[in-house]
Amino acid sequence: MSHTAPAAPALAHSDDTRAHHCFWPARLPHRLRPPATSLWHNLAVSALRYPDKPALVFFDQVLSYRQLHDQAERLAAHLRQQGVQDGDRVILLMQNCPQWVVAHFAILRANAVVVPVNPMNRAEELKHYISDPDARVAIAAADLAGELLQASAALPEAERLRHLVVSHYSDAMGPGAEIPPAWAGWLGTRHPVPTLPGGSVSDWASALACADTPPAHNRSPEDLAVLPYTSGTTGLPKGCMHPHRTLMHNAVASCLWGNGTPENIQLLVVPLFHITGMVAGMHAGVYLGATIVLMPRWDRELAGRLISTWRVTHWTNIPTMVIDLLASPSFEQYDLSSLVYIGGGGAAMPQAVAQRLLDQFGLRYAEGYGLTETAAPSHSNPPDHPKQQCLGVPFMSTDARVVDPDTLQEMPPGEAGEIIINGPEVFDGYWKRPQATEAAFISFAGKRFFRSGDLGRVDEDGYFFITDRLKRMINASGFKVWPAEVELLMYKHPAIAEACVIATRDAYRGESVKAVVVLRESARGRTSEQEIIDWCREHMAVYKCPRTVQLVDVLPKSGTGKVMWRLLQEQEAAATVPTAQ
Structure with a gap:
């Protein structure tokens, strides 16, 4: 099988003077040419x-x-x-x-x-x-x-x-x-x-x-x-x-x-x-x-x-x-x-x-x-x-x-x-999802960059720090939980009319999953928070399961009818601020 090898990357590159290179591991090049073989x-x-x-x-x-x-x-x-x-x-x-x-x-x-x-x-x-x-x-x-x-x-x-x-x-x-x-x-x-x-x-x-x-x-x-x-x-x-x-x-x-x-x-x-x-x-x-x-x-x-x-x-x-x-x-x-x-x-x-x-x-x-x-x-x-x-x-x-x-x-x-x-480690795109792929990349400085969706900053030494997430992700002991996926599964519960999944503080896991739930009229007074948690454990991976469920009469919505998850998240964060010892 013949194929044309890609051109070798230049050994010198434009960002050689960037701040973090002062702290680069000794004896390591800034970039490498990996083997041109399969794994x-x-x-x-x-x-x-x-x-x-x-x-x-x-x-x-x-x-x-x-x-x-x-x-x-x-x-x-x-x-x-x-x-x-x-x-x-x-x-x-x-x-x-x-x-x-x-x-x-x-x-x-x-x-x-x-x-x-x-x-x-x-x-x-x-x-x-x-x-x-x-x-x-x-x-x-x-x-x-x-x-x-x-x-x-x-x-x-x-x-x-x-x-x-x-x-x-x-x-x-x-x-x-x-x-x-x-x-x-x-x-x-x-x-x-x-x-x-x-x-x-x-x-x-x-x-x-x-x-x-x-x-x-x-x-x-x-x-x-x-x-x-x-x-x-x-x-x-x-x-x-x-x-x-x-x-x-x-x-x-x-x-x-x-x-x-x-x-x-x-x-x-x-x-x-x-x-x-x-x-x-x-x-x-x-x-x-x-x-x-x-x-x-x-x-x-x-x-x-x-x-x-x-x-x-x-x-x-x-x-x-x-x-x-x-x-x-x-x-x-x-x-x-x-x-x-x-x-x-x-x-x-x-x-x-x-x-x-x-x-x-x-x-x-x-x-x-x-x-x-x-x-x-x-x-x-x-x-x-x-x-x-x-x-x-x-x-x-x-x-x-x-x-x-x-x-x-x-x-x-x-x-x-x-x-x-x-970089050479960035994926080619999302399977069968050309629109999602297109949205995930931008052209910047003449190159194709992947948008992480994470908010961060760089210090004066060129080190990166994360500050927040643009996307709605919950990080529970390193397991990434996406609220939209959990909500989709929860909507299959016959008693749930609406659900909004947010993060809640957890002293050990960092974050845990919380679901704010509106029950159907017919289920009110007959379905408990624990019953919903138990159902979730049967129908989804345990790390995705809400550890707490809060039953409410209505979810806050914007003028266009979208659930205001950020508001719920901010309220949860304010309610769980660690107290000073």
């Missing part, structure tokens, strides 16, 4: 270089790079046998586990596109992830397969799944694995192989036993690799089109930024379905040939044991995880001395906790910032010069500015505006 080649190369090295560790069970590569080849052959063609979209629905990594690379090896889906989604939400990308094949964990099949059955026959591969987490665990007691149900239970009306189901072992030859791998950097979904201010989640080159850039850049070597031992607990875990965790680690220690979910005691036992060197996380680990009554038993890099994002790291990491372990917590549309980091703090409660500086090869959201004029240092981003 699959990263695994193929690491398997050649380090065939017997631990690639993945899961409850002390080790999968070598050779085994990871060979399992991905077998599963790719199975996918082709089941009719997956070049460019087809394949759903991946699991918690973090070795099978997630195998399946991800198998889909890429089969010249197909990964559709990573949050395992917390319920059937009502999952319908969109089948129908919108036109997915006909899925790979799912056995405990989640029922929700996915329920979603498929609710769709028109032509849009339903036709094949499903089912795996158990315990397939990748050694006998006698020490798992948190609360996880025994979903992690250890064996489920019967489900049936897919009008289609077929394979268990993991039979899929990997496929003896067919996988198709010739023919993906270029420009071909679509991953279609992660992000929600927005209106309507249903949108697929972000990421070709191999966008993820490749940030995988390689993340390695360099964190002083990565093949001897890295990474703790990967941020979700793989999320762009940060997928790119800065998995793809960066596989590119290096590092060892990745996987956690399916967060548990502070398990994290402490794994860091100590495996001598973890690099840990990307959400600040609430660090806070939780440091608060463990068993903390003194854990050895964190192997850590050389710790950082993350999704919420601000409290200054006192960052100071404790520095004083006790000599670790500078490096916060970063990125979006699904930017393949994880568009900004990151230089590891040797981080600022606290700060997004960092524009990442490698990246130009970011702060502009007036109305006039699009660049704002001076210290003044707030919308953060806009240009």
Whole structure:
């Protein structure tokens, strides 16, 4: 397959004198030229270089790079046998586990596109992830397969799944694995192989036993690799089109930024379905040939044991995880001395906790910032010069500015505006949504910039700080919740006439979800706040569920009839101002 290589970027560039370059990591270029190959080649190369090295560790069970590569080849052959063609979209629905990594690379090896889906989604939400990308094949964990099949059955026959591969987490665990007691149900239970009306189901072992030859791998950097979904201010989640080159850039850049070597031992607990875990965790680690220690979910005691036992060197996380680990009554038993890099994002790291990491372990917590549309980091703090409660500086090869959201004029240092981003990690656009794509980009300084929708400012050193959001997003422990999506689901409740979802302060999570609800006349006095919360837990991912519901007679509306969510948000903020101690 021949294609014209893009022109090499100029080594010198116009913003070489920008303020943040004074704090740039020593010995690193400001921009890089990533490999002109597909992401699959990263695994193929690491398997050649380090065939017997631990690639993945899961409850002390080790999968070598050779085994990871060979399992991905077998599963790719199975996918082709089941009719997956070049460019087809394949759903991946699991918690973090070795099978997630195998399946991800198998889909890429089969010249197909990964559709990573949050395992917390319920059937009502999952319908969109089948129908919108036109997915006909899925790979799912056995405990989640029922929700996915329920979603498929609710769709028109032509849009339903036709094949499903089912795996158990315990397939990748050694006998006698020490798992948190609360996880025994979903992690250890064996489920019967489900049936897919009008289609077929394979268990993991039979899929990997496929003896067919996988198709010739023919993906270029420009071909679509991953279609992660992000929600927005209106309507249903949108697929972000990421070709191999966008993820490749940030995988390689993340390695360099964190002083990565093949001897890295990474703790990967941020979700793989999320762009940060997928790119800065998995793809960066596989590119290096590092060892990745996987956690399916967060548990502070398990994290402490794994860091100590495996001598973890690099840990990307959400600040609430660090806070939780440091608060463990068993903390003194854990050895964190192997850590050389710790950082993350999704919420601000409290200054006192960052100071404790520095004083006790000599670790500078490096916060970063990125979006699904930017393949994880568009900004990151230089590891040797981080600022606290700060997004960092524009990442490698990246130009970011702060502009007036109305006039699009660049704002001076210290003044707030919308953060806009240009760089090789920026996605190509929204799947099947040309109008949304057009609205997401502007031309600025002769380049195409993505409008983040986040309000921020730049200080005199060129570091970026977030100040607010143009979009209605709630950030609950790093999980992004979009009120419009929650409202859409809540309107399916037979007792709800109107609902407006806002953020409320939460001492631990930062923000939580609150729903202000008007009941139908027939339901008044008969439906309680708790009944609505319970219903939401049955019909949507738990992190999206309102933690509090307030019943009101009417919602405030503008002259055009729009619900005045900003007013409700301001009232909530005023009512929950922390009292001085």
